[in-house]
Amino acid sequence: MIEQQPKLIHAFGALAELGQEVANKNNFQETIRTSLHLVSGALGIMRGGVARYSRFGRELNMLAVRGLGDDFPLSLSLCMEDERQFLANGLNAIEVASARVLPFFQVYSVSIDAKGIELLVPLIIRDEIVGAMFLGEKATGEPYSTYEIEIICAMGRHVGVAIAQRNLMAEIERRAEENRKLFDDLRTTYHDTVKAFAAAIDCKDKYTEGHSVRVGKYSEIIANELDWTADQVEGAATAGYLHDVGKLTVERKIINAPYRINAKESAELNKHPAVGFEILQPIHHPFTDVPLAAKYHHERLDGRGYPDGLIDREIPYIAKLVNLADSFDAMTTDRPYKARRPAGDVIDDMRRNAGQQFAPELVVAFMRGMLRELAGDAKEKRFRRLLGREYMEAEGLTTTLRSALNELRPTSEMTRIDP
Amino acid sequence: MIRETSPETNDDATATAVITAGDYLNKLAGESIERLCREKLDSGVKRLVVDFSETEIINSIGVSILLDVIDSAKKHDAKVVFAELREDSRELFDMLGLTKHVTIV
Ligand SMILES: [Fe+2]
Ligand SMILES: [Fe+2]
Numbered sequence: 001m002i003e004q005q006p007k008l009i010h011a012f013g014a015l016a017e018l019g020q021e022v023a024n025k026n027n028f029q030e031t032i033r034t035s036l037h038l039v040s041g042a043l044g045i046m047r048g049g050v051a052r053y054s055r056f057g058r059e060l061n062m063l064a065v066r067g068l069g070d071d072f073p074l075s076l077s078l079c080m081e082d083e084r085q086f087l088a089n090g091l092n093a094i095e096v097a098s099a100r101v102l103p104f105f106q107v108y109s110v111s112i113d114a115k116g117i118e119l120l121v122p123l124i125i126r127d128e129i130v131g132a133m134f135l136g137e138k139a140t141g142e143p144y145s146t147y148e149i150e151i152i153c154a155m156g157r158h159v160g161v162a163i164a165q166r167n168l169m170a171e172i173e174r175r176a177e178e179n180r181k182l183f184d185d186l187r188t189t190y191h192d193t194v195k196a197f198a199a200a201i202d203c204k205d206k207y208t209e210g211h212s213v214r215v216g217k218y219s220e221i222i223a224n225e226l227d228w229t230a231d232q233v234e235g236a237a238t239a240g241y242l243h244d245v246g247k248l249t250v251e252r253k254i255i256n257a258p259y260r261i262n263a264k265e266s267a268e269l270n271k272h273p274a275v276g277f278e279i280l281q282p283i284h285h286p287f288t289d290v291p292l293a294a295k296y297h298h299e300r301l302d303g304r305g306y307p308d309g310l311i312d313r314e315i316p317y318i319a320k321l322v323n324l325a326d327s328f329d330a331m332t333t334d335r336p337y338k339a340r341r342p343a344g345d346v347i348d349d350m351r352r353n354a355g356q357q358f359a360p361e362l363v364v365a366f367m368r369g370m371l372r373e374l375a376g377d378a379k380e381k382r383f384r385r386l387l388g389r390e391y392m393e394a395e396g397l398t399t400t401l402r403s404a405l406n407e408l409r410p411t412s413e414m415t416r417i418d419p
Numbered sequence: 420m421i422r423e424t425s426p427e428t429n430d431d432a433t434a435t436a437v438i439t440a441g442d443y444l445n446k447l448a449g450e451s452i453e454r455l456c457r458e459k460l461d462s463g464v465k466r467l468v469v470d471f472s473e474t475e476i477i478n479s480i481g482v483s484i485l486l487d488v489i490d491s492a493k494k495h496d497a498k499v500v501f502a503e504l505r506e507d508s509r510e511l512f513d514m515l516g517l518t519k520h521v522t523i524v
Pocket of ligand 2: 211215243244326
């Protein structure tokens with residue numbers, strides 16, 4: 001044993017280096033090549049290879065080889081019996097000479113014998129085959145000693161861990177990709193569902209056909225003007241699309257009444273924000289607080305709105321945004337009892353009501369968006385598409401917008417911009 | 420760096436190439452030494468001299484790469500000579516069996 005001490009010191013040096021190499025997480029291919037050199041150099045092994053196991057193909061694919069030449073197979077398949085035997089063997093070296101009965105060694109005997117492979121070490125990590133090491137004869141020509149085999153197995157464990165880590169990383173990457181695709185699918189599904197709902201809500205109210213869809217679009221315009229992120233803009237649009245979902249439970253004849261409805265009918269209609277909240281609350285909405293937008297889209301800054309008469313800061317921002325979009329659409333479309341109002345009139349109304357009903361900075365954002373489109377600075381003519389060319393070309397609309405914007409202070413005393 | 424001085428004689432049968440091992444030998448980059456040797460062997464060199472004068476210590480990676488050199492030389496019926504080897508490296512090579520396959524000068 002005394003004369004073996006320098007040998008041991010050398011081998012343990014290699015083992016330590018291997019541990020470091022695996023922990024450093026360098027390039028995987030390089031780690032495996034380095035590992036093979038370290039194992040070979042630790043004990044003076046003439047040739048060998050490291051393979052990774054593919055469970056699905058049930059084959060060992062060579063990752064690194066030394067001195068095996070071109071004729072040694074790069075992919076070696078295992079049968080179920082081989083797999084079972086390797087697993088039972090665990091991470092221990094199999095001496096080829098005494099394992100000839102295994103189908104694996106019979107199938108590959110020519111290649112294995114031609115290259116003088118003496119040991120096969122199945123790399124088993126957590127009861128799974130992750131790979132194998134093939135090791136040829138030693139430079140001394142002597143057989144492997146017990147302690148050498150132990151060192152080989154210790155080194156094999158490191159190599160196995162490196163392969164298992166790599167497999168895990170690949171699996172994580174694959175799942176992340178799958179998740180992303182799933183998320184995209186869900187998002188599309190959600191989007192389609194929201195639009196279908198908006199169409200269903202609008203169906204009930206023949207006089208205000210397309211109201212929900214338009215409120216969604218106006219909400220989107222405002223959110224865009226506020227420089228919200230893409231997700232937030234989509235959330236604002238969704239809140240707009242669904243704000244009147246509670247109307248689905250209001251009797252059709254009240255919604256469609258071609259006259260000003262009476263107090264009782266009005267009370268019935270005024271339940272729609274609360275009902276909308278009940279409908280939307282159990283659904284998980286990916287972006288904004290859509291249920292709150294439905295519940296509070298008829299609240300006003302001055303507290304004269306319904307259902308709760310909240311004032312200013314008590315009203316969720318998204319509800320203020322939808323309120324403005326909703327009111328704008330109400331003013332600019334024909335109602336059963338009222339024709340739509342001219343554009344200049346509507347701008348005037350919004351300006352006067354900024355700070356009373358509407359959040360001033362939202363009015364500013366909305367008007368700015370409209371002005372930009374009139375000045376030809378907008379990518380899309382969204383207002384024109386929603387309101388008609390003639391309506392948007394009303395005499396003096398640009399001037400009205402400019403003076404309204406000049407007059408408006410971006411925030412009221414009470415309101416704070418909080419995008 | 421791998422420096423090569425190749426005072427090859429005209430006589431093909433004794434064509435000699437000298438390869439300096441350097442300290443790259445102990446890293447994966449040392450594989451280039453083995454590649455260089457193979458090129459020499461392919462071009463007909465029959466005597467490969469590996470010069471260790473610039474190599475302080477040799478680790479397991481270095482040993483493995485030298486074994487590859489020995490293996491390639493065998494396939495080409497060429498001889499390998501280790502020159503300027505330090506004493507401790509020589510002991511290591513004795514222990515691991517490398518000296519069985521090379522001439523040490
Ligand atoms: Fe409403
Ligand atoms: Fe509405």
